Amino acid sequence: MVAIEQDRKVTQLKTAAMTETTDTPTEHHVDLAVPGYHGQEVELGRETVGNVRCDNAFMVAENVNVYYGDNHAIRDVTLEIGKKQVVALIGPSGCGKSTFLRCLNRMNDTIETARVTGNILLDGTDIYSKQQDPVALRARVGIVFQKPNPFPKSIYDNVAYGPRIHGLAGDRSELDGIVHSSLERAGLLKEVKDRLEEPGTSLSGGQQQRLCIARTIAVNPEVILMDEPCSALDPIATARIEDLMDELCEDYAIVIVTHSMQQAARVSRRVAYFHLGYLVEVDDTDKVFTNPQHKLTEDYITGRIG
Amino acid sequence: MQSTTLILLLGFFSIGAFYLGRGHSLSLVGGPGKGMALHSLPGYYGYFVAIWVVLPALTLLLGWVLIEPKIVTALVVSGLPDSYQSLSAGELNLLVNNIRNLASGDVVSIAIDENLRGAADSFNDYLAKSRQLLAVLVIGLAALGGAFAWRKIHPDLRARNKVEGVVRWALIGASSIAVFTTIGIVLSVLFEALMFFQKVPATEFLFGTTWSPQTAIRADQVGSSGSFGAVPLFAGTMLITGIAMFVSVPVGLMTAIYLAEYSTSRIRGIAKPLLEILAGIPTVVYGFFAALTVAPWVRKAGESAGFEVASESALAAGLVMGIMIIPLVSSLTDDAINAVPASMRDGALGLGSTRSETMTKVIIPAALPGIVGGILLAVSRAIGETMIVVMAAGLAANLTANPFEAVTTVTVQIVTLLVGDQEFDSAKTLAAFALGLMLFVVTLILNVIGLHVVRKYREQYE
Ligand SMILES: Nc1ncnc2c1ncn2[C@@H]1O[C@H](COP(=O)(O)OP(=O)(O)OP(=O)(O)O)[C@@H](O)[C@H]1O
Ligand SMILES: [Mg+2]
Numbered sequence: 001m002v003a004i005e006q007d008r009k010v011t012q013l014k015t016a017a018m019t020e021t022t023d024t025p026t027e028h029h030v031d032l033a034v035p036g037y038h039g040q041e042v043e044l045g046r047e048t049v050g051n052v053r054c055d056n057a058f059m060v061a062e063n064v065n066v067y068y069g070d071n072h073a074i075r076d077v078t079l080e081i082g083k084k085q086v087v088a089l090i091g092p093s094g095c096g097k098s099t100f101l102r103c104l105n106r107m108n109d110t111i112e113t114a115r116v117t118g119n120i121l122l123d124g125t126d127i128y129s130k131q132q133d134p135v136a137l138r139a140r141v142g143i144v145f146q147k148p149n150p151f152p153k154s155i156y157d158n159v160a161y162g163p164r165i166h167g168l169a170g171d172r173s174e175l176d177g178i179v180h181s182s183l184e185r186a187g188l189l190k191e192v193k194d195r196l197e198e199p200g201t202s203l204s205g206g207q208q209q210r211l212c213i214a215r216t217i218a219v220n221p222e223v224i225l226m227d228e229p230c231s232a233l234d235p236i237a238t239a240r241i242e243d244l245m246d247e248l249c250e251d252y253a254i255v256i257v258t259h260s261m262q263q264a265a266r267v268s269r270r271v272a273y274f275h276l277g278y279l280v281e282v283d284d285t286d287k288v289f290t291n292p293q294h295k296l297t298e299d300y301i302t303g304r305i306g
Numbered sequence: 307m308q309s310t311t312l313i314l315l316l317g318f319f320s321i322g323a324f325y326l327g328r329g330h331s332l333s334l335v336g337g338p339g340k341g342m343a344l345h346s347l348p349g350y351y352g353y354f355v356a357i358w359v360v361l362p363a364l365t366l367l368l369g370w371v372l373i374e375p376k377i378v379t380a381l382v383v384s385g386l387p388d389s390y391q392s393l394s395a396g397e398l399n400l401l402v403n404n405i406r407n408l409a410s411g412d413v414v415s416i417a418i419d420e421n422l423r424g425a426a427d428s429f430n431d432y433l434a435k436s437r438q439l440l441a442v443l444v445i446g447l448a449a450l451g452g453a454f455a456w457r458k459i460h461p462d463l464r465a466r467n468k469v470e471g472v473v474r475w476a477l478i479g480a481s482s483i484a485v486f487t488t489i490g491i492v493l494s495v496l497f498e499a500l501m502f503f504q505k506v507p508a509t510e511f512l513f514g515t516t517w518s519p520q521t522a523i524r525a526d527q528v529g530s531s532g533s534f535g536a537v538p539l540f541a542g543t544m545l546i547t548g549i550a551m552f553v554s555v556p557v558g559l560m561t562a563i564y565l566a567e568y569s570t571s572r573i574r575g576i577a578k579p580l581l582e583i584l585a586g587i588p589t590v591v592y593g594f595f596a597a598l599t600v601a602p603w604v605r606k607a608g609e610s611a612g613f614e615v616a617s618e619s620a621l622a623a624g625l626v627m628g629i630m631i632i633p634l635v636s637s638l639t640d641d642a643i644n645a646v647p648a649s650m651r652d653g654a655l656g657l658g659s660t661r662s663e664t665m666t667k668v669i670i671p672a673a674l675p676g677i678v679g680g681i682l683l684a685v686s687r688a689i690g691e692t693m694i695v696v697m698a699a700g701l702a703a704n705l706t707a708n709p710f711e712a713v714t715t716v717t718v719q720i721v722t723l724l725v726g727d728q729e730f731d732s733a734k735t736l737a738a739f740a741l742g743l744m745l746f747v748v749t750l751i752l753n754v755i756g757l758h759v760v761r762k763y764r765e766q767y768e
Pocket of ligand 2: 097099
């Protein structure tokens with residue numbers, strides 16, 4: 001029975017791989033082959049290489065598939081995210097990093113064509129079950145986007161937005177406290193404490209991104225998702241945000257998408273390498289960067305890209 | 307030869323010139339395929355020659371057609387016997403008109419004599435000669451221009467830049483038409499309004515509370531001198547506009563919010579075109595809908611509730627006008643909402659906002675300037691609306707805030723002042739221009755504020 005099940009999966013993967021391998025005639029008969037870099041074929045294991053499990057897992061994704069209409073963007077991904085650790089998602093553009101990240105707090109619900117199958121558990125409860133309110137989920141799993149997107153409100157109101165809608169503060173002084181401590185933890189308080197009433201959009205890009213982080217931690221989430229949070233920032237602002245992540249992971253689980261190997265190496269405990277919707281390899285960061293198990297991972301992190 | 311024939315001919319010439327010019331440019335560098343040696347694409351050399359063929363010739367043609375009547379008339383008059391030369395300007399004018407009519411075979415208002423017939427013949431004669439001369443000159447100039455351009459063709463000729471220069475001037479000309487028309491309208495309204503204010507003091511017009519423009523229609527009639535206090539008209543305009551906005555703003559806003567944030571793309575695909583149809587219905591159709599359906603209904607409803615309702619009421623007109631403006635409000639609001647970057651929405655949702663929190667706390671505040679601008683534009687549309695009010699609100703210039711009474715608006719009064727026959731310099735007729743000027747100023751101010759607000763808002767995200 002299990003064998004049949006396995007078999008079916010294999011054929012599925014095979015067809016999927018073959019439809020994408022446009023420049024490869026079918027007579028190659030390479031099982032589960034996908035185009036690698038430099039046009040050579042690399043076998044894509046049906047199991048993720050490395051170790052998808054971890055100690056004290058807090059979020060667990062099991063056999064997650066995501067479809068945008070007919071586009072199968074995430075293929076059977078299983079990954080655990082532990083408490084108090086930073087997991088970095090890396091991989092070439094379009095491989096599904098953002099898609100997977102957005103599954104974790106159901107931001108994909110806002111896309112009409114998106115469909116998610118499989119299970120994602122947060123602290124043991126299925127976040128895609130009918131009882132789960134996506135709004136409540138997003139308060140527990142916060143997200144920071146690639147481009148800073150402060151609301152066109154004052155700095156204070158930006159940070160106070162989340163606590164206000166969730167009723168986290170009883171009175172004004174409590175709210176003041178939350179705003180100040182969030183800005184403090186995001187490393188922004190010193191720069192803005194005299195101009196809290198100025199619009200958030202008047203800040204520099206790096207400050208705006210830290211404002212968005214402050215806005216997210218003001219809600220006091222349990223997991224923070226970050227989708228290329230530093231891609232619009234200069235190295236100094238990037239360094240500050242990386243420091244910030246180091247501090248934040250004392251309290252939160254953090255998942256970060258990044259295109260920078262160095263950044264992944266600096267901030268993350270574990271690294272997950274995605275390719276064409278498959279999760280190819282997951283392991284501790286130093287293992288992946290010093291001794292990658294999979295050819296595709298090795299090619300990617302050594303920079304041998306087309 | 308007729309000038310239309312000439313223009314057609316020039317059209318054919320230009321097509322020919324295009325192909326000749328293009329071919330010539332290519333042959334200079336050694337045939338097709340060698341086009342790279344030319345400064346511009348071969349087609350531009352074609353356009354270059356065609357422009358030289360058409361433009362000077364067309365300018366001559368238009369200028370000629372404009373001054374031809376004057377010259378021909380002068381020639382004919384100078385050919386008349388001496389007895390006519392002493393006529394006064396007015397009489398001479400009449401005579402020339404008659405000669406022209408006689409020449410073209412129309413009805414003539416004076417006795418036809420030898421001299422007149424002779425003049426008509428010479429008129430026709432001169433005209434025919436002029437046309438022949440024109441045809442020769444135009445064709446000659448076209449040929450000359452073509453030859454000149456042909457000689458100028460050279461691989462280094464910056465043909466593209468020259469053609470684009472001409473195109474640029476043509477575009478500038480086209481866009482200045484609207485500007486000059488606007489200036490013309492404003493000036494004419496302004497001058498007529500100033501004439502009105504010479505007859506009726508501006509203070510009476512602006513602050514008087516009685517509107518009764520019935521003056522004597524012609525100078526020999528006896529009649530009242532009329533009273534031109536425009537306050538009731540502006541009050542009526544404001545009342546009806548207020549009712550219309552009261553209907554259209556909430557409904558339009560909610561429609562836009564639903565379409566932008568809540569509807570599926572399928573519903574949106576159906577509802578948007580339907581709204582656009584609503585926007586495309588002629589206002590006169592809304593007018594009889596208001597007069598025949600809504601007004602009686604309002605009257606019945608009002609009376610059953612114990613109010614005294616006139617058969618033509620401000621309420622009926624305002625309601626229908628509000629319905630008419632819904633698509634305008636909703637589409638402008640929809641634009642404003644869609645202009646809010648998707649990242650705002652994602653940001654709010656990502657913090658755990660519900661859809662309605664996202665809408666009311668983030669999207670609407672961000673879009674508010676755009677929405678306000680849209681509403682101001684809608685107000686100016688409502689103020690300018692005429693047809694619905696004519697048909698449903700009546701003509702009585704009552705100064706009232708009661709929506710069940712008949713009122714009238716500025717635009718409606720302009721219409722009624724100008725229909726029917728009357729002297730063009732009577733206070734009654736001129737009052738229309740004064741009203742028009744006021745209306746123009748008010749809507750201009752609203753539009754400027756509206757556009758300014760919208761623009762300021764745009765800068766925020768770009
Ligand atoms: N909103 C969407 N609608 C339809 N298809 C989408 C949508 N978003 C992403 N996709 C598709 O899903 C696949 C994965 O996209 P995703 O944005 O997750 O890639 P990514 O790894 O984040 O890439 P990048 O590094 O460039 O951000 C792509 O093939 C993309 O075309
Ligand atoms: Mg991405």
